[in-house]
Amino acid sequence: MVQNSRQIQTQTQKQVQTLSPQQILVVKLLELPTLEFEERVHAELLENPALEEGKEMTPEEEEYTAETEESADYDALDDYLTEDDIPDYKLKEHNYSNDNKPEEIPFSDTTSFYEILHEQLGEQNLTDKQAAIGEYLIGSLDDDGLIRKSLESIDDELAIYMGIDTNIEEIEKVLKVIQQFDPPGVGSRNLQECLLIQIAKKSDSKSKQLEWDIIHDYYEEFTRKHWDKIIQKLNISEEKLNAAIDEIIKLNPRPGASLGESIGKNLQQIIPDFIVETFDGNITLALNNKNVPELRLNREFTTLVEEHTKNRDNQSKESKEAMLFLKQKMDSAQGFIDAIKQRQNTLISTMQTIIELQRPFFLDGDESKLRPMILKDVADKTGLDISTISRVTNSKYVQTNFGIFSLKHFFGDSFTTESGEEMSIREVKRILVNCIEKEDKKNPYTDEELSSLLKEKGYPIARRTVAKYRQQLNIPVARLRK
Numbered sequence: 001m002v003q004n005s006r007q008i009q010t011q012t013q014k015q016v017q018t019l020s021p022q023q024i025l026v027v028k029l030l031e032l033p034t035l036e037f038e039e040r041v042h043a044e045l046l047e048n049p050a051l052e053e054g055k056e057m058t059p060e061e062e063e064y065t066a067e068t069e070e071s072a073d074y075d076a077l078d079d080y081l082t083e084d085d086i087p088d089y090k091l092k093e094h095n096y097s098n099d100n101k102p103e104e105i106p107f108s109d110t111t112s113f114y115e116i117l118h119e120q121l122g123e124q125n126l127t128d129k130q131a132a133i134g135e136y137l138i139g140s141l142d143d144d145g146l147i148r149k150s151l152e153s154i155d156d157e158l159a160i161y162m163g164i165d166t167n168i169e170e171i172e173k174v175l176k177v178i179q180q181f182d183p184p185g186v187g188s189r190n191l192q193e194c195l196l197i198q199i200a201k202k203s204d205s206k207s208k209q210l211e212w213d214i215i216h217d218y219y220e221e222f223t224r225k226h227w228d229k230i231i232q233k234l235n236i237s238e239e240k241l242n243a244a245i246d247e248i249i250k251l252n253p254r255p256g257a258s259l260g261e262s263i264g265k266n267l268q269q270i271i272p273d274f275i276v277e278t279f280d281g282n283i284t285l286a287l288n289n290k291n292v293p294e295l296r297l298n299r300e301f302t303t304l305v306e307e308h309t310k311n312r313d314n315q316s317k318e319s320k321e322a323m324l325f326l327k328q329k330m331d332s333a334q335g336f337i338d339a340i341k342q343r344q345n346t347l348i349s350t351m352q353t354i355i356e357l358q359r360p361f362f363l364d365g366d367e368s369k370l371r372p373m374i375l376k377d378v379a380d381k382t383g384l385d386i387s388t389i390s391r392v393t394n395s396k397y398v399q400t401n402f403g404i405f406s407l408k409h410f411f412g413d414s415f416t417t418e419s420g421e422e423m424s425i426r427e428v429k430r431i432l433v434n435c436i437e438k439e440d441k442k443n444p445y446t447d448e449e450l451s452s453l454l455k456e457k458g459y460p461i462a463r464r465t466v467a468k469y470r471q472q473l474n475i476p477v478a479r480l481r482k
Contacts, residue, residue: 022335027161029343030391031139034273037343038291044336045293050301050329051336053293117141120181126174132164133174137187143408145186145256146194147175185255192219198251207244210236214244222248249480253471272399274351276362283362285351287344288399295337301330346384350392351407353381358410365402370426373411428459429469436475444481 032040045051121134136158140147147154151168158164158171178187184201188194195215202208214222214230221229231241275286308323355362357377360369375393379386393407412426435453439445445453447470451463461469475481 022339024161024163025335025339026342027391029339030346030388031394033395033397034271034288041292041295041340045295048329048333048336050298050326051295051333052298054296055294117178117181117186121178124177126177129164129166130170130174130177132162133158133166133171134178136162136164137171137175137178141187141256143256144254145183146188146190148189151175183252183255185252188255191253194253194255195248195251198255199248205247207240207247210234210240210244211248214241215248249477254474270397270404272404273347273396274398276351276355276398276400278362278401281363283355283359285348285355287347289344295333295340297330297333297337301326301333305330346388347392347396349382350378350384350389351398353378354407354410357381361410362400365400368427368430370410370412372425375411425469428454428461429473431457431459432466432469433473433475436470436481439481441482444478446478 029037029040045053117138118135121131121138124131124134126134137147137154140149140154142148151171154171155166155168158166175187179185179197181187184198185194188197192215196212199208199211199215202211213234218230218233221233227238227241230236231238234241272288275288277284305323305326308319308326354373357373358370360371361367375386375389378384378389382389393411396407397404398407431454432450435445435450447463447467450470451461451466454461454466470477
């Protein structure tokens with residue numbers, strides 16, 4: 001009996017979001033903190049002769065200037081037309097020697113964290129595509145040095161924002177390279193992976209294999225402190241278990257935070273991106289862009305394009321090539337100017353909304369008045385995408401009357417008390433710290449006891465949640481606080 005088989009061809013529609021080169025340029029500029037943005041603008045000025053410093057002129061001012069200027073020097077074009085390549089200014093970054101930079105440039109602590117990782121990335125034997133993936137992965141690290149996004153999300157973002165066609169396997173291969181960087185644990189996707197990487201990097205010891213087995217095979221039991229189950233399943237003594245646990249708790253759950261501290265936050269100046277001043281109940285906002293020059297199109301290039309356009313019919317092949325070259329430069333320059341304007345408008349709109357939502361804090365600096373706020377709150381009020389708000393708030397700082405703060409400082413999830421009052425997680429953490437500060441150091445509170453204390457104060461927080469907040473605050477367990 002012969003069974004017939006046939007192939008059936010089906011057609012499906014799939015919607016793919018793509019960004020134009022101009023949108024990609026805007027996204028890249030939006031992500032840059034003040035210092036890097038300044039460097040990017042100066043780099044573009046050096047590279048594109050159609051761009052120059054100066055305020056854009058009105059049509060009347062341009063007409064007056066054109067009447068008083070001498071005719072353009074066409075011979076100057078020869079210098080430009082001998083270039084082998086025309087850079088794509090909307091997509092590529094530019095590198096320059098240190099001779100073009102001031103001798104001393106203050107960097108923020110976040111920049112130095114990424115710089116060290118970028119240096120280690122540059123030492124690897126990677127293809128250009130792998131290096132680009134590595135750059136994006138490093139940029140996706142949170143303040144703890146971990147990657148909280150799924151690799152599927154990163155795959156989509158690489159395709160949409162970077163135009164990189166890759167897959168989960170290739171991304172994971174590059175991620176494994178980053179996970180070998182210092183400090184140990186950086187680039188991990190969760191706490192378990194972070195601890196396992198650190199254990200693997202440790203020098204050999206009597207308890208190393210046991211530490212690995214506990215975290216790898218019995219991580220849930222470890223987090224729940226089910227010591228009896230671990231002892232039974234691994235067939236070990238309580239003494240060996242305690243020795244392994246003593247080593248495990250020495251590991252660093254936040255490798256990124258420790259790197260920022262070891263670099264020396266006190267040694268490096270943070271340059272604010274925004275300046276907010278409060279006086280007599282009035283709040284003013286300004287971008288810190290005093291070192292960013294105003295840009296306009298080069299008048300000589302504009303005149304040359306106009307002249308070539310008038311004589312289009314009588315142009316030689318060389319003249320048409322010159323026209324094409326000039327047009328490319330002009331389009332690139334105008335696109336860069338437009339992208340800067342969009343960046344400024346987006347930054348101001350986002351910061352104004354943050355001020356509106358956190359107005360009580362900006363009036364008197366009382367952090368207890370910071371209300372629960374998430375990215376979606378700002379996105380809804382500004383009409384911008386959540387991804388855009390995320391880029392604006394990442395690695396950006398604001399100078400206020402009460403100090404310099406990271407924009408991330410103003411965001412926090414909410415918690416609803418038994419009375420129905422919404423309170424920020426930051427406030428709950430403040431109360432938790434207050435309880436620990438007042439405890440008897442000879443007999444410190446366990447997480448269970450802290451949970452009971454918080455419940456008495458009207459905050460029904462579970463023991464596991466208390467433990468999570470305590471770890472986020474870098475507060476050790478009770479027996480280590482004696």
